[in-house]
Amino acid sequence: MRAEVLKGHLDALILAVIADGPMHGYAIIEALKRRSGGSLSLPEGTVYPALHRLEGAGLLSSTWSTGEGRRRRVYELTRRGRRELGVRRSEWRDFVNVVEAVLA
Amino acid sequence: MSSVYLLELRRQLTALGVTGSLRGRIVDEIADHLECDPDADLGDPALLARQFADELGSARARTAALAAFAALVVAGLVFSAAVLLAPNGVLRAVQSAGPVVRRTGPPGWAMIPAALEVFLTQIALAAGVLAALRWFWRRGSVILPAAEAGVLVRRAVVGVVAGIGCMICLALVAVAGRAQFGSGWTAFTIGAAGLGLVALLASLPSLVSAIRLRPVADGDAGDVIDDLGPLAPDALRGRPWRFALLVAATIAVLLTVVSVPADDAFDGAARGIFDGLACLVGFGLLGPFLGLWSPRRLDGGDDAPGRSIAG
Numbered sequence: 465m466r467a468e469v470l471k472g473h474l475d476a477l478i479l480a481v482i483a484d485g486p487m488h489g490y491a492i493i494e495a496l497k498r499r500s501g502g503s504l505s506l507p508e509g510t511v512y513p514a515l516h517r518l519e520g521a522g523l524l525s526s527t528w529s530t531g532e533g534r535r536r537r538v539y540e541l542t543r544r545g546r547r548e549l550g551v552r553r554s555e556w557r558d559f560v561n562v563v564e565a566v567l568a
Numbered sequence: 569m570s571s572v573y574l575l576e577l578r579r580q581l582t583a584l585g586v587t588g589s590l591r592g593r594i595v596d597e598i599a600d601h602l603e604c605d606p607d608a609d610l611g612d613p614a615l616l617a618r619q620f621a622d623e624l625g626s627a628r629a630r631t632a633a634l635a636a637f638a639a640l641v642v643a644g645l646v647f648s649a650a651v652l653l654a655p656n657g658v659l660r661a662v663q664s665a666g667p668v669v670r671r672t673g674p675p676g677w678a679m680i681p682a683a684l685e686v687f688l689t690q691i692a693l694a695a696g697v698l699a700a701l702r703w704f705w706r707r708g709s710v711i712l713p714a715a716e717a718g719v720l721v722r723r724a725v726v727g728v729v730a731g732i733g734c735m736i737c738l739a740l741v742a743v744a745g746r747a748q749f750g751s752g753w754t755a756f757t758i759g760a761a762g763l764g765l766v767a768l769l770a771s772l773p774s775l776v777s778a779i780r781l782r783p784v785a786d787g788d789a790g791d792v793i794d795d796l797g798p799l800a801p802d803a804l805r806g807r808p809w810r811f812a813l814l815v816a817a818t819i820a821v822l823l824t825v826v827s828v829p830a831d832d833a834f835d836g837a838a839r840g841i842f843d844g845l846a847c848l849v850g851f852g853l854l855g856p857f858l859g860l861w862s863p864r865r866l867d868g869g870d871d872a873p874g875r876s877i878a879g
Binding site: 488489490493507508509510512513514516517520521534535536537 | 593594596597598600601603604605608609610611615616619620622623624627628631710
């Protein structure tokens with residue numbers, strides 16, 4: 465799947481992945497690849513600005529954690545982020561239903 | 569390889585105004601990513617730095633606009649309270665930029681803050697409202713054109729600086745009018761001005777944070793018609809000067825009409841024409857800086873100053 469197709473949905477995808485539990489950047493990108501069956505192909509770097517932006521919007525929070533001898537920034541969903549994910553899921557289902565009804 | 573990538577990313581971030589702890593955090597996160605996967609496809613470091621600057625710059629510009637507007641609302645409320653609670657005469661003194669203050673006793677220097685206050689209040693109001701309008705219409709955009717982010721920040725800065733000046737002038741007017749208007753009102757007004765000042769100063773960190781970043785996304789800054797969003801009539805689209813003429817004419821007519829009940833229609837009309845012209849001059853001078861009109865846009869349109877008047 466091309467990066468342009470994902471542009472409008474990247475935030476929701478990130479929120480959905482982090483809803484599973486706190487994760488650092490690399491793990492988030494790996495989870496995106498794994499859960500999409502390898503179909504999501506976007507430059508991995510694009511995820512980091514989005515993480516910073518989502519944190520700035522209050523949808524994510526982050527802290528440094530130290531493990532395996534290295535410092536990592538770990539992200540988790542805030543209460544507001546969880547609410548936003550619910551809204552995005554609902555909007556997506558409505559969108560899919562409408563498009564499906566037209567295309568089918 | 570990864571150290572070369574990180575060095576270049578650091579250099580690019582610095583060039584775009586991403587410095588200090590934010591730059592350190594980004595580089596540390598990317599370094600961790602490259603340790604996990606040395607062959608990771610992180611993209612060109614210049615493009616990655618641009619994306620950070622564009623996304624964070626857009627978000628910070630919007631935050632600055634909103635923070636400035638919120639602070640100006642507080643300042644506007646305390647200013648209104650001070651004027652409404654004022655003994656008879658102060659309101660007129662402020663409105664007429666000094667003559668009443670001078671005639672009824674306060675020192676002559678009070679004319680300067682009184683006159684400045686009238687001027688700064690209008691600048692702060694216009695800049696704050698314009699910042700809030702653009703924020704509202706563009707609140708959902710992930711990336712704003714750099715020119716538009718710059719307009720948002722400049723509106724916020726102009727609004728806050730004018731607001732700070734206004735609060736200082738309000739306090740000076742209160743001090744100057746103490747003997748005339750009573751120490752109770754003076755104390756209240758100085759306290760109110762202090763509160764407004766604190767609110768405005770509290771918005772400064774978000775302004776500084778937005779000014780530091782230098783987003784680079786292509787695109788137009790828009791004009792005053794974009795501030796109206798979908799509410800803008802089609803006849804005005806791409807014609808900001810036509811809109812300015814409409815606003816100036818409305819101001820002139822309104823001031824004339826409201827002065828009729830006071831049997832002061834001639835003075836009202838003169839003041840209306842003066843204020844309308846002042847509005848046009850302000851639009852012309854501050855317009856490009858505050859994103860109200862763009863000389864580049866006008867080059868391709870039919871709305872240059874004078875041209876629209878001629879039709």
